[in-house]
Amino acid sequence: MKKTIGIFAHVDAGKTTFTEQLLYNTGSIRNLGRVDHKTSSMDTNEIEQNRGITIFADQGIFQYNNDTYYIIDTPGHMDFSAETERSMSALDYAILIISGSSGVQAHTTTLFKLLSSYNIPVFIFINKCDIDSFNLQVITDDIKNKLTGDILYLNSADDIINQNIADFSADRDEAFLESYLQDDYSTNDLLETVIKIIKMRLCFPLMTGSALKGIGINDFLEVFSSLSKTEYEEKEHNYFVGKVYKIRHDEKGIRLTFIKALSGKLRIKDEFTFIKGEVISSEKVNEIRVYNGKKFENKNEILAGDIFAVVGLKSPVCGTVIATGETTIDEINNFHLNAALKSKVNILDNTDVTILMEKLHILESEDPMLSVAFIKETENILISVMGKIQLEILEQLIKSRFGISVNFEKPQVEYKETIKSAVTGYGHFEPLRHYAEVKLTLEPTSRGSGITFESQCHVDNLILNYQHTIENHVFEKVHKGILTGSPITDIKVILKDGRAHIKHTVGGDFREATYRAIRQGLEKAESILLEPFYSFEIYAEETYMGRIMSDIQKLRGICEAPVLNCGNVYIKGRGPVESFMDYSVELISFTKGTGSISLMYDGYDVCENTNDVILKIGYDKERDVENTSTSVFCAKGTSFTVPWYEAEKYMHTVS
Numbered sequence: 001m002k003k004t005i006g007i008f009a010h011v012d013a014g015k016t017t018f019t020e021q022l023l024y025n026t027g028s029i030r031n032l033g034r035v036d037h038k039t040s041s042m043d044t045n046e047i048e049q050n051r052g053i054t055i056f057a058d059q060g061i062f063q064y065n066n067d068t069y070y071i072i073d074t075p076g077h078m079d080f081s082a083e084t085e086r087s088m089s090a091l092d093y094a095i096l097i098i099s100g101s102s103g104v105q106a107h108t109t110t111l112f113k114l115l116s117s118y119n120i121p122v123f124i125f126i127n128k129c130d131i132d133s134f135n136l137q138v139i140t141d142d143i144k145n146k147l148t149g150d151i152l153y154l155n156s157a158d159d160i161i162n163q164n165i166a167d168f169s170a171d172r173d174e175a176f177l178e179s180y181l182q183d184d185y186s187t188n189d190l191l192e193t194v195i196k197i198i199k200m201r202l203c204f205p206l207m208t209g210s211a212l213k214g215i216g217i218n219d220f221l222e223v224f225s226s227l228s229k230t231e232y233e234e235k236e237h238n239y240f241v242g243k244v245y246k247i248r249h250d251e252k253g254i255r256l257t258f259i260k261a262l263s264g265k266l267r268i269k270d271e272f273t274f275i276k277g278e279v280i281s282s283e284k285v286n287e288i289r290v291y292n293g294k295k296f297e298n299k300n301e302i303l304a305g306d307i308f309a310v311v312g313l314k315s316p317v318c319g320t321v322i323a324t325g326e327t328t329i330d331e332i333n334n335f336h337l338n339a340a341l342k343s344k345v346n347i348l349d350n351t352d353v354t355i356l357m358e359k360l361h362i363l364e365s366e367d368p369m370l371s372v373a374f375i376k377e378t379e380n381i382l383i384s385v386m387g388k389i390q391l392e393i394l395e396q397l398i399k400s401r402f403g404i405s406v407n408f409e410k411p412q413v414e415y416k417e418t419i420k421s422a423v424t425g426y427g428h429f430e431p432l433r434h435y436a437e438v439k440l441t442l443e444p445t446s447r448g449s450g451i452t453f454e455s456q457c458h459v460d461n462l463i464l465n466y467q468h469t470i471e472n473h474v475f476e477k478v479h480k481g482i483l484t485g486s487p488i489t490d491i492k493v494i495l496k497d498g499r500a501h502i503k504h505t506v507g508g509d510f511r512e513a514t515y516r517a518i519r520q521g522l523e524k525a526e527s528i529l530l531e532p533f534y535s536f537e538i539y540a541e542e543t544y545m546g547r548i549m550s551d552i553q554k555l556r557g558i559c560e561a562p563v564l565n566c567g568n569v570y571i572k573g574r575g576p577v578e579s580f581m582d583y584s585v586e587l588i589s590f591t592k593g594t595g596s597i598s599l600m601y602d603g604y605d606v607c608e609n610t611n612d613v614i615l616k617i618g619y620d621k622e623r624d625v626e627n628t629s630t631s632v633f634c635a636k637g638t639s640f641t642v643p644w645y646e647a648e649k650y651m652h653t654v655s
């Protein structure tokens with residue numbers, strides 16, 4: 001059997017140490033390395049070793065009870081959580097580590113929610129049980145309150161089959177309940193039921209130990225081995241389907257495409273297809289590598305359930321589904337986590353901008369969240385990031401990988417815009433021998449839903465082909481709002497009507513008409529400025545409570561009633577990224593290192609400082625000629641422009 005497992009936790013809970021133990025105990029590595037000695041087999045990058053944190057999701061491989069395990073050690077720091085999320089699409093199971101010293105933190109909750117959205121079954125390991133203050137009851141209560149009540153505590157590997165577990169399973173599986181009530185089930189029935197309810201995420205096995213001291217690791221492994229199951233063997237004879245979950249470049253700059261094989265077999269020289277944009281592309285496999293830490297082994301073929309890298313592919317990106325069969329599925333992931341900050345890149349040596357852009361695009365292929373952009377008007381290079389630590393790491397990475405010195409300006413939050421209520425927008429584009437008209441409705445949708453599209457246009461008015469063209473134009477670029485020129489979001493674009501001309505409509509006319517229709521709609525709408533928010537959890541000594549509460553108010557945050565416990569205070573709340581991004585430094589400083597805050601990106605919401613931000617950004621919609629709301633008409637062989645507020649009088653689709 002082949003099983004891919006990912007290790008997740010908030011920063012410093014012991015993921016890399018735990019992974020090292022699994023690799024060592026199963027004989028995959030000969031020496032037990034340590035994060036603190038820079039010798040662990042997962043944190044192999046120099047920057048990771050110097051900082052003592054994991055930045056890249058690396059993978060290892062080990063054998064246990066005749067099964068092959070692929071293990072992915074992920075970063076726990078919030079700034080690198082996009083990397084953590086990307087690895088989730090390769091997984092069969094997750095192991096969530098909870099530190100016995102700090103319990104369930106805000107980031108642990110986020111990870112647990114993310115795992116649930118990917119429908120990944122989870123085993124929980126409470127680590128650092130060797131510390132004096134460890135209290136199992138406190139930590140399990142914390143898990144029950146913040147993550148799930150469905151935990152199944154297992155003391156050791158001998159503890160898998162007992163009365164409690166039968167009770168627990170009967171509560172969650174109807175078929176088993178019947179045989180349980182009649183006391184007519186075998187040990188195997190119970191085992192299969194537990195495996196099933198774990199897979200269905202109705203049961204979360206929980207064990208304890210210490211990764212550093214090697215306590216509880218073997219028991220955990222034995223339990224995990226008995227209670228997890230995959231069915232890849234049955235799928236080996238189907239055609240090959242795989243999913244790209246990671247892109248890297250080796251020391252020579254050659255692109256490595258990491259793929260999880262979901263079914264079938266892939267051999268060297270095989271050709272596979274995938275959907276890119278609207279076309280089906282194909283590429284050929286020239287070299288296959290199976291990685292274990294930094295080392296790799298070349299393979300001639302791989303089977304369902306394997307995770308591997310193909311060397312030198314050009315196009316597939318994270319989320320692409322590739323297949324050797326006839327049908328391919330277009331499954332570019334919409335990742336849940338988002339970068340809330342943007343920063344300007346300054347070149348400190350004499351590197352040419354185009355060279356730097358080329359290198360930044362390499363980093364962007366590995367981390368699409370960076371969204372590297374060159375702004376023509378200001379000649380600025382902007383990148384999106386999740387936090388300041390990520391910027392520090394990027395600076396070092398750009399130096400060590402490409403030899404280019406850069407620094408980053410203080411990150412700014414990325415604002416967005418939406419509308420208050422539905423409006424209809426019209427766009428007409430008819431210079432001489434051109435023709436296109438678009439009528440659409442813009443409807444506000446729930447926060448975080450982004451831009452969506454629907455056509456309600458009758459095919460008698462506009463053929464389907466043109467309707468698809470309009471849909472593509474809606475999604476092909478980021479449309480700017482009119483308050484600050486920030487991207488618009490949470491809007492459903494409904495195509496209501498459109499007109500083409502049998503002779504004069506040429507490629508690009510519907511692009512112009514669509515852009516102008518969106519913009520005309522925005523002019524008519526009441527726009528709302530949105531800003532990104534963090535949810536936060538603060539832990540500090542009780543004496544600092546007053547100061548912290550007043551800070552939260554000053555920073556435009558809100559919070560629940562503080563919880564006091566043994567001289568400490570715990571405060572949970574939410575506030576704008578803009579004002580909270582520097583607060584951790586301040587908190588650590590005035591609490592003399594005893595206080596801590598964990599911040600988690602928590603979506604966009606209405607910006608209370610709208611007027612200040614509009615003034616600060618100073619966007620002039622009239623001068624933004626590339627995003628105009630004006631329509632172009634033609635009369636008696638001459639074309640003329642009509643401003644948005646008069647356009648409807650001229651439109652052909654106005655009923």
Ligand SMILES: Nc1nc2c(ncn2[C@@H]2O[C@H](COP(=O)(O)OP(=O)(O)OP(=O)(O)O)[C@@H](O)[C@H]2O)c(=O)[nH]1
Pocket residue numbers: 009010011012013014015016017018035036052053054055074075076077127128129130131209210211212213
């Ligand atoms: N006392 C104790 N310390 C531990 C244990 N496991 C790990 N540590 C220590 O905790 C620190 C963090 O360990 P890592 O394994 O790097 O933690 P991580 O979760 O991989 O951290 P990131 O990858 O940066 O999120 C190191 O100093 C470890 O030596 C444990 O069981 N007990």
Ligand SMILES: [Mg+2]
Pocket residue numbers: 015016017043053054073074075076
């Ligand atoms: Mg680590």
